[in-house]
Amino acid sequence: MVSLELLKDHETVRSAPVTEAEALVDVRRLNLWYGKKQALYDISVRFPRNQITAIIGPSGCGKSTLLRSLNRMNDLVPGVRVEGEVLYEGVNIYDPRVDPVAVRRQIGMVFQKPNPFPKTIFENVAFGLRLMGFKGSELEDRVVEALKRAALWNEVQDRFRKESGLRLSGGQQQRLCIARAIAVEPPLLLMDEPTSALDPIATQAIEDLITGLKQHYTVVIVTHNMQQAARVSDRTLFMHLGVLVEEGPTELIFTKPKHPYTEAYITGRFG
Amino acid sequence: MNRSLESPPQAFSTDPWKTRIDRAFARALLIPLAVSIGLLALLLGDTVYRSFSVQVVRADEGPGKTYPFGLSANEILRQELLARGYTEEEISSSLQDPTERRVLLLQNRVELMWNTQDGPFRYVVTGLRDERVEDFSLAEGLRRWNELKANLGEGERLVLNPWLDQSFLTRPPSRSPLTAGIGVAIWGTAWVLSLALLIAIPVGVGTAILLEEYLREGTLNRILEVNLRNLAGVPSIVYGLLGLALFVREFGLGPSILAAALTLGLLGIPVIVVTSREALRAVPESLRQAAFALGATRRQVVFRVVVPAALPGMVTGVILSAARLIGEAAPPLLVGAAAYVPFFPNGPMSEYTVVPVQIYLWVSMNIPEFSRVAAAGILVMLAMLSGLYLMALYLRNRFRREW
Numbered sequence: 122m123v124s125l126e127l128l129k130d131h132e133t134v135r136s137a138p139v140t141e142a143e144a145l146v147d148v149r150r151l152n153l154w155y156g157k158k159q160a161l162y163d164i165s166v167r168f169p170r171n172q173i174t175a176i177i178g179p180s181g182c183g184k185s186t187l188l189r190s191l192n193r194m195n196d197l198v199p200g201v202r203v204e205g206e207v208l209y210e211g212v213n214i215y216d217p218r219v220d221p222v223a224v225r226r227q228i229g230m231v232f233q234k235p236n237p238f239p240k241t242i243f244e245n246v247a248f249g250l251r252l253m254g255f256k257g258s259e260l261e262d263r264v265v266e267a268l269k270r271a272a273l274w275n276e277v278q279d280r281f282r283k284e285s286g287l288r289l290s291g292g293q294q295q296r297l298c299i300a301r302a303i304a305v306e307p308p309l310l311l312m313d314e315p316t317s318a319l320d321p322i323a324t325q326a327i328e329d330l331i332t333g334l335k336q337h338y339t340v341v342i343v344t345h346n347m348q349q350a351a352r353v354s355d356r357t358l359f360m361h362l363g364v365l366v367e368e369g370p371t372e373l374i375f376t377k378p379k380h381p382y383t384e385a386y387i388t389g390r391f392g
Numbered sequence: 393m394n395r396s397l398e399s400p401p402q403a404f405s406t407d408p409w410k411t412r413i414d415r416a417f418a419r420a421l422l423i424p425l426a427v428s429i430g431l432l433a434l435l436l437g438d439t440v441y442r443s444f445s446v447q448v449v450r451a452d453e454g455p456g457k458t459y460p461f462g463l464s465a466n467e468i469l470r471q472e473l474l475a476r477g478y479t480e481e482e483i484s485s486s487l488q489d490p491t492e493r494r495v496l497l498l499q500n501r502v503e504l505m506w507n508t509q510d511g512p513f514r515y516v517v518t519g520l521r522d523e524r525v526e527d528f529s530l531a532e533g534l535r536r537w538n539e540l541k542a543n544l545g546e547g548e549r550l551v552l553n554p555w556l557d558q559s560f561l562t563r564p565p566s567r568s569p570l571t572a573g574i575g576v577a578i579w580g581t582a583w584v585l586s587l588a589l590l591i592a593i594p595v596g597v598g599t600a601i602l603l604e605e606y607l608r609e610g611t612l613n614r615i616l617e618v619n620l621r622n623l624a625g626v627p628s629i630v631y632g633l634l635g636l637a638l639f640v641r642e643f644g645l646g647p648s649i650l651a652a653a654l655t656l657g658l659l660g661i662p663v664i665v666v667t668s669r670e671a672l673r674a675v676p677e678s679l680r681q682a683a684f685a686l687g688a689t690r691r692q693v694v695f696r697v698v699v700p701a702a703l704p705g706m707v708t709g710v711i712l713s714a715a716r717l718i719g720e721a722a723p724p725l726l727v728g729a730a731a732y733v734p735f736f737p738n739g740p741m742s743e744y745t746v747v748p749v750q751i752y753l754w755v756s757m758n759i760p761e762f763s764r765v766a767a768a769g770i771l772v773m774l775a776m777l778s779g780l781y782l783m784a785l786y787l788r789n790r791f792r793r794e795w
Contacts, residue, residue: 192685194681194684194685197681197684199608199609222687222688222689223687224687225684225685225686225687226686226687227687229685229686230685232678232681232682232685234678236676236678236679236681236682237682238679238682238683238697238701239679239700239701240700248683248686248688248696248697249686249687252686252687252688252692253687298682301682301686302685302686305686305687
């Protein structure tokens with residue numbers, strides 16, 4: 122129905138563009154290939170500080186790829202090639218002098234499927250802190266703080282030292298993963314469809330949590346659930362076939378989409 | 393109305409033949425299971441049966457006195473020596489001197505025997521010249537018990553001998569079946585196995601981590617994979633020949649524990665690599681991703697997340713390969729497990745023998761009672777193997793993970 126040829130030289134439709142000063146992350150003309158297959162075409166977008174940006178689009182549109190290129194997780198895929206710049210606080214994280222490990226310590230990530238380590242709840246949250254050299258009572262304080270912020274503290278406070286993270290329910294596991302990611306206080310938090318494996322009640326809890334995280338963190342969330350994007354995000358990016366079709370404030374995207382593809386997608390007439 | 397209740401509609405009726413065939417098929421599948429269980433039970437039962445015999449023994453020197461079960465060997469020796477006119481001082485001094493003590497223990501067989509006529513268990517102390525007059529199988533001996541008892545000659549006794557008893561486990565081998573023990577072979581196995589694992593575990597686990605976590609995709613990995621699987625299938629005697637040529641001759645280690653440990657270590661490495669790789673591969677990719685996303689380096693990912701998560705599987709693999717190494721007779725035979733080692737091994741360069749080799753040698757002896765000694769040895773070996781398998785089972789259940 123929509124061919125790549127039509128979108129290839131597409132100029133992203135932008136409403137209320139983010140200024141350079143507001144942006145925590147500034148993606149400039151990003152192209153990405155898996156082997157010979159190009160997955161991202163000339164993406165330019167800014168993610169504003171202390172706001173939640175949602176990336177939506179049909180399956181295989183490159184939304185996860187874009188998210189993963191913000192903390193260089195794509196480097197782990199063999200045969201990946203990146204062109205363009207991703208400026209984080211003004212520094213290009215794809216500069217050859219930049220250590221990807223250091224980038225990932227600054228930028229937290231939550232995955233689609235809850236993936237706690239087979240360790241205790243405490244050790245799960247402490248993992249990133251230990252990598253950064255925290256020890257003793259400071260480590261404990263920050264673990265407890267992270268569990269509180271992830272709204273998990275009340276449920277696990279009497280057993281978090283002994284019980285394995287794998288014994289929690291799916292929704293609790295995902296909140297544990299969020300606690301693990303925010304324990305190191307990353308300014309930017311990436312979430313890759315964090316509720317797609319959860320039931321509606323757990324999803325509700327996670328969404329409430331994400332909205333609350335806005336005060337401290339900048340959040341980029343990939344979702345295939347448009348209601349979710351509408352509920353939690355401040356800005357929305359619509360991607361299709363590796364191209365950023367349209368971006369803007371969430372209400373505008375959902376009420377007055379400018380591009381016909383965006384309209385087709387949000388009204389459910391797509392594919 | 394009534395009719396439809398009597399005969400259900402055609403669509404839901406069952407085809408009696410199909411049901412019958414299904415049931416017959418399910419039953420037929422039980423046959424091989426029953427056959428294998430039956431054969432195993434037969435084997436085990438036969439071995440246990442053979443490890444008992446009824447014997448007429450003549451104690452020329454020793455009084456053949458029986459002592460109640462529960463007395464220590466020391467105490468029995470003391471009483472025995474007292475009866476022979478030694479003083480308390482002489483006895484305690486000779487019991488404290490290790491050499492003296494060993495000679496005493498060797499000369500005075502302190503045995504747990506089953507004296508069926510006078511209560512259940514008794515210690516029977518007999519002298520060195522305690523000689524077997526006749527040996528009967530369990531069934532025959534018990535059937536003719538009274539007849540044999542009536543026909544006992546001067547100084548002869550009738551005993552039910554469980555060949556597998558406590559002292560069998562601690563005694564060195566002997567030319568006489570009555571005093572032959574498996575102690576030295578057990579120690580030899582313990583030495584060889586622990587040294588072999590000391591060599592094989594670091595090499596095997598290290599190789600597995602390198603291949604699985606560092607060289608994931610690549611030609612080298614694929615070549616090594618094929619070769620390792622082939623090596624795991626090479627007959628163990630080939631490793632024995634390699635050990636003989638390389639460790640015994642070339643490196644001049646001679647027929648020592650070290651040479652056997654190196655050979656068995658080589659034999660164990662491919663198995664450990666293959667099982668450890670499978671354990672590492674079973675760790676979900678999402679855990680590695682999570683650790684990388686938290687800013688861990690590859691080394692931290694591997695050693696803080698992947699290896700701890702894979703540890704139960706790796707330990708199980710190591711135990712199973714240890715169980716395989718215990719049972720190997722061909723490589724130690726080639727690299728110099730000796731036929732008769734009267735002394736306990738005391739270091740990596742000493743002479744040794746291992747349990748399967750010892751059993752093999754007993755089986756090939758031409759004194760008939762050695763078949764009973766061999767049966768007792770086989771029981772010991774089965775117990776060792778079962779112990780290892782139970783340990784593997786326990787560890788697997790103890791650390792079972794749900795991803």
